[in-house]
Amino acid sequence: MxxxxxxxxxxxxxxxxxxxxxxxxxxxxxxTPPVVAATGTAPQVNLTLQTVAAFGHPPHVDWVSYLAENAHGKWVHSTVLRVPANSTVNVTIYQFDTATGLRNPFWGRPRGTAGGTINVDGKTLNVLNPDLASHTFAIPDLGVSVPLKGVADDAKNQCSVAPCSLSEAHTTVKFSFQTGKPGKLRWQCFVPCAAGFPLGFGGPMQSLGWMDGYLEVVG
The missing domain is CATH 1.20.5 (Single alpha-helices involved in coiled-coils or other helix-helix interfaces)
Structure with a gap:
């Protein structure tokens, strides 16, 4: 040749x-992931999310992720959420991942929520032990930051493939926050939970549809 x-x-x-x-x-x-709208009618709406340790499906089988429940009760792999302006958003997050801990205890205190508290498995808290956290739900532009308690490492019947069922080991975190004027806001998890990436960042931590997303506030 x-x-x-x-x-x-x-x-x-x-x-x-x-x-x-x-x-x-x-x-x-x-x-871009599909938009999942809050249920209910302004000025009081509801959002239901879940976090999973591993999505369990292509293209990233082992990536940690959020999912959102739509108006038909179906879990959608999306982090693009739509809520009305000038309204109270009641959030329920089912946490199926185990605790990884917070590198900065600052994130252990709820901020920007109604009353400065969260409800974890039926108990009202104004701070969470940083060692027990698995993820956070934060909307910097609204001053919202919520630590999410993880499942115990030795818990039985842990979820391995999303979407997870409430029959599997989980914690339930509830809180409310107030929206303002219309806009497109970024929200994300601040726990470096991307296993296999340097310092736990990268991959799902910086990918829309996984551990960060948009909050579309509409008028």
């Missing part, structure tokens, strides 16, 4: 590889 032919084959391989990489990058940047 001549040098020119070999060069052509190598060049074609490089071009194909570059095209494949570009395809994945464009797909990653342009794919």
């Amino acid at each position: 001549s040098k020119a032919a070999r060069f052509g084959i190598v060049s074609a391989g490089i071009a194909a590889g570059a095209a494949l990489i570009a395809f994945y990058i464009v797909s990653y940047l342009t794919v």
Whole structure:
């Protein structure tokens, strides 16, 4: 085979590889999860979420993730949430992941919630032991930050594939917060829970539809 032919084959391989990489990058940047709207009627609505230790499905079987329940009671793999402006949002989060702890105890105190408290498995708390937290739910623009208590490491019947069932080991966290004017706000988890990534960040921690998302506040 001549040098020119070999060069052509190598060049074609490089071009194909570059095209494949570009395809994945464009797909990653342009794919947006579906919107899940709160249920109820303004000025009082409800959001129900769950966190799972591993999604259990392609494209990222072992990624930690949030899911949202839609108006039909179906769990949707999305973190794009829609709520009305100037309303109270009552949130219920079913926590199926085990505790990883908070690196900064600051995140152990609920902020921006009604009364500055959360309800964990029926108990009202104004602070959570940082060692017991698994994730957080935070909306920086609204000053909302909520620690989510994890499931005990030795709990029986732990969930391994999303969506998880309430018959499986979980904790229940409830709280309320107030929305303001219409806008598109970012929300996310501040616990570095991305196993396999440097310092626990990257992957699901920086990916829309996994551990961060948007809160669409509509008028």
